[in-house]
Amino acid sequence: MEATIYVGVNTLVYDPDxxxxxxxxxxxxxxxxxxxxxxxxxxxxxxxxxxxxxxALNCPAHxxxxxxxxxxxxxxxxxxxxxxKEATCGGSSCGGGSACxx
Amino acid sequence: MPVFRTHPSAFLxxxxxxxxxxxxxxxxxxxxxxxxxxxxxxxxxxxGNPTPDSxxxxxxxxxxxxxxxxxxxxxxDAYILVLDTFGINVWCAAGKGTFGTKELIHRIQDVHLDxxxxxxxxxxxxxxxxxxxxxxxxxxxxxxxxxxPIRAADLPEYLKTHEATPAMRTVRxxxxxxxxxxxxxVVGTFIPMLGAAVAGFLLGGLWLALAAVISMLAGTxxxxxxxxxxxxxxxxxxxxxxxxxxxxxxxxxxxTSISVISLQVALSLAxxxxxxxxxxxxxxxxxxxxxxxTSKTGVRLEMNRFIPLMAWxxxxxCVLTIIARIMSLTGAA
Ligand code: SF4
Ligand code: SF4
Numbered sequence: 001m002e003a004t005i006y007v008g009v010n011t012l013v014y015d016p017d018x019x020x021x022x023x024x025x026x027x028x029x030x031x032x033x034x035x036x037x038x039x040x041x042x043x044x045x046x047x048x049x050x051x052x053x054x055x056a057l058n059c060p061a062h063x064x065x066x067x068x069x070x071x072x073x074x075x076x077x078x079x080x081x082x083x084x085k086e087a088t089c090g091g092s093s094c095g096g097g098s099a100c101x102x
Numbered sequence: 103m104p105v106f107r108t109h110p111s112a113f114l115x116x117x118x119x120x121x122x123x124x125x126x127x128x129x130x131x132x133x134x135x136x137x138x139x140x141x142x143x144x145x146x147x148x149x150g151n152p153t154p155d156s157x158x159x160x161x162x163x164x165x166x167x168x169x170x171x172x173x174x175x176x177x178x179d180a181y182i183l184v185l186d187t188f189g190i191n192v193w194c195a196a197g198k199g200t201f202g203t204k205e206l207i208h209r210i211q212d213v214h215l216d217x218x219x220x221x222x223x224x225x226x227x228x229x230x231x232x233x234x235x236x237x238x239x240x241x242x243x244x245x246x247x248x249x250x251p252i253r254a255a256d257l258p259e260y261l262k263t264h265e266a267t268p269a270m271r272t273v274r275x276x277x278x279x280x281x282x283x284x285x286x287x288v289v290g291t292f293i294p295m296l297g298a299a300v301a302g303f304l305l306g307g308l309w310l311a312l313a314a315v316i317s318m319l320a321g322t323x324x325x326x327x328x329x330x331x332x333x334x335x336x337x338x339x340x341x342x343x344x345x346x347x348x349x350x351x352x353x354x355x356x357x358t359s360i361s362v363i364s365l366q367v368a369l370s371l372a373x374x375x376x377x378x379x380x381x382x383x384x385x386x387x388x389x390x391x392x393x394x395x396t397s398k399t400g401v402r403l404e405m406n407r408f409i410p411l412m413a414w415x416x417x418x419x420c421v422l423t424i425i426a427r428i429m430s431l432t433g434a435a
Pocket of ligand 1: 012028029030031032033034048049050051052053054055056066
């Protein structure tokens with residue numbers, strides 16, 4: 001299935017100036033958003049980002065920022081109905097996940 | 103030379119083979135039956151006869167995650183470190199942070215992993231990365247986090263070289279992965295579907311009751327299957343298209359059963375096309391969370407754009423359907 005659902009909307013920010021080229025972001029990203037480069041990581045496929053936050057959390061140089069969260073309408077609807085600010089996975093609102101499962 | 107603890111009695115044992123009970127547990131889990139039941143005890147497991155040089159594989163305590171891991175590596179001697187994620191799979195638990203830095207550090211220290219193995223590497227599934235900061239685990243425990251492949255099935259290949267190919271690193275959502283989600287989708291909407299069928303029956307007889315059931319099944323069963331082939335990117339838009347397609351036969355049935363199109367028929371047809379594609383679209387929108395593609399920002403935007411539209415179409419459609427029903431009851435045409 002095609003990886004890009006939403007074009008030009010995600011919150012991923014990358015600052016190559018502070019990148020120490022450790023390669024972690026291209027390892028953890030499940031959508032090939034980052035590629036290894038000569039001196040820094042290269043942001044190659046921004047629109048495929050699903051805002052999982054793996055790259056930002058694993059970047060030792062804090063070169064990446066993303067407003068991570070679950071891209072799940074069900075969880076957001078439940079959160080809104082219960083007056084919670086942030087939707088989360090795995091609660092009673094969660095159907096049980098998917099490729100998620102491994 | 104450090105002394106390695108070889109006496110394993112304090113640890114849990116497991117094997118690579120799945121029992122019928124395991125398979126039954128998986129089936130129940132796939133139907134969403136007692137979600138909190140599908141867990142294994144967190145802690146350190148011996149798979150086969152691990153030595154101080156064996157790999158340490160980390161997973162969640164959701165039984166499907168644990169079973170996928172151990173059954174993927176028959177014949178391998180390894181340690182399996184199970185984090186307590188409250189029975190949630192690795193990906194979702196990482197998103198929540200329960201498959202996380204703190205829990206991993208705690209488990210490594212709790213089982214005194216440094217006294218069991220000579221090396222200083224723990225292998226995590228790549229999809230655990232949203233919860234774990236590898237460099238912080240290293241700082242706190244001395245263990246380097248190595249992210250293995252996304253799918254447990256790629257583990258044997260990965261363990262040969264400890265290098266993952268780009269294909270192993272990229273998440274996909276093939277037909278089989280989508281199809282396996284259908285039971286839980288159907289179970290989750292079963293009560294609303296009964297309600298919709300009863301409402302449909304009262305307002306338009308068997309014809310409308312069936313249309314209600316079919317439009318909901320289109321969202322829960324058909325949508326996951328045909329997802330990549332539907333036009334548009336947004337799930338709601340895809341759902342609208344699918345909803346219109348499945349409702350067409352019902353319009354055809356109506357049209358072939360009458361000789362003239364009265365106002366009453368026109369109203370009930372309009373109601374049909376307004377109410378049901380909106381329902382299918384709403385269910386389809388809710389599938390976003392089951393896919394490994396949709397971002398929070400994107401889904402929020404989609405919801406803001408499409409939910410008001412769905413609500414309007416649904417509301418107007420209901421009103422038209424009720425008017426049509428009143429007309430047929432009072433004999434007005
Ligand atoms: S947030 Fe997730 S999907 Fe987006 S670039 Fe980072 S690792 Fe990739
Ligand atoms: S994880 Fe951070 S420092 Fe490492 S390559 Fe990526 S951006 Fe650069």
